[in-house]
Amino acid sequence: MKVMMISDFTIKEVPHGGSEWVNQVIIDKFNIPFEYSRNIKDFDIDTFYIISNISLMNKQLISEIKNFNYMIIENDYKICESRHPWRYTNNIIPINERINYDLYKNSKAVLVQTTDHMNVFLKNDVVANFVNLKSSIWSDNDLEMLENILKTKKEKNNKYAIYNTSNWIKNTKGAIDFCLKNKYEFELIPNCNSRYEFLDRLSNCSKLIFLPIARETFCRLVVEARCLELPVITTKNYGAVLEDWFNKYHGNELIDFLRYNTSLNLGLIDLIIKENT
Numbered sequence: 001m002k003v004m005m006i007s008d009f010t011i012k013e014v015p016h017g018g019s020e021w022v023n024q025v026i027i028d029k030f031n032i033p034f035e036y037s038r039n040i041k042d043f044d045i046d047t048f049y050i051i052s053n054i055s056l057m058n059k060q061l062i063s064e065i066k067n068f069n070y071m072i073i074e075n076d077y078k079i080c081e082s083r084h085p086w087r088y089t090n091n092i093i094p095i096n097e098r099i100n101y102d103l104y105k106n107s108k109a110v111l112v113q114t115t116d117h118m119n120v121f122l123k124n125d126v127v128a129n130f131v132n133l134k135s136s137i138w139s140d141n142d143l144e145m146l147e148n149i150l151k152t153k154k155e156k157n158n159k160y161a162i163y164n165t166s167n168w169i170k171n172t173k174g175a176i177d178f179c180l181k182n183k184y185e186f187e188l189i190p191n192c193n194s195r196y197e198f199l200d201r202l203s204n205c206s207k208l209i210f211l212p213i214a215r216e217t218f219c220r221l222v223v224e225a226r227c228l229e230l231p232v233i234t235t236k237n238y239g240a241v242l243e244d245w246f247n248k249y250h251g252n253e254l255i256d257f258l259r260y261n262t263s264l265n266l267g268l269i270d271l272i273i274k275e276n277t
Helices: 018-030 059-067 101-105 115-123 140-151 172-181 195-204 220-227 251-275
Strands: 002-007 034-036 047-051 069-073 110-112 130-132 160-164 186-190 207-210 232-234
Touching: 002 018, 018 069, 018 251, 059 101, 110 115, 110 251, 115 130, 140 195, 140 220, 140 251, 160 172, 172 186, 172 207, 186 195, 195 220, 207 220, 220 232, 220 251
Parallel strands: 002 034, 002 047, 047 069, 069 110, 110 130, 160 186, 160 207, 207 232
Antiparallel strands: none
């Protein structure tokens, strides 16, 4: 049986997207062919699908996936049109606005990023074979890059790092306002030409300010800042910061944990693929 990854974009189109990097690690690890969700016209009974982001897929096709063989690598919440349950009181989606429940129920496994990610699904009565990864997935190259930057870290510039992005969920303006109000000197760090450049600039700062508006499923940025020994001023409305390992580890210990957990999770994915192909 063939295996195929389906998602909206790859790291070529979204080089700074967390879900795209997770998908790429899986694609590379298992040598899996990729197809854009918008290009899918039908499904094959002899293919095991790894379903990631499918906001660009034909809605009729989404309703047909449940009749085929697949697993879900979940990066958000496909159970409401906006994919943002946090917009509702207590993250509870009104019953008349709930969608795609059969998509989850019929999946061989639904891999969620964190315990908080899973709990939002459970609060909304989603029935599925949930597998909690308890962190994102990193490539060996990324973890080695973090180790090398940490090893060669320079003297800090005593500025507060702010991720400079037009993505409203990340709330760059809120972080700037926070620094201005408290008279903190800050540095805006934009998406750079390379991962190394971005992480190196981040490592030069003394702290990270991250005040997201939305309830993110994970947030790699904050975890990578902790890997680089940056204290983080943040909220507690997203997955990574609520995991028990977040405050337990930092620096090389955190990098070692991410390497161990990534290996464990890739092993779980391998097992699910083998059991269904």
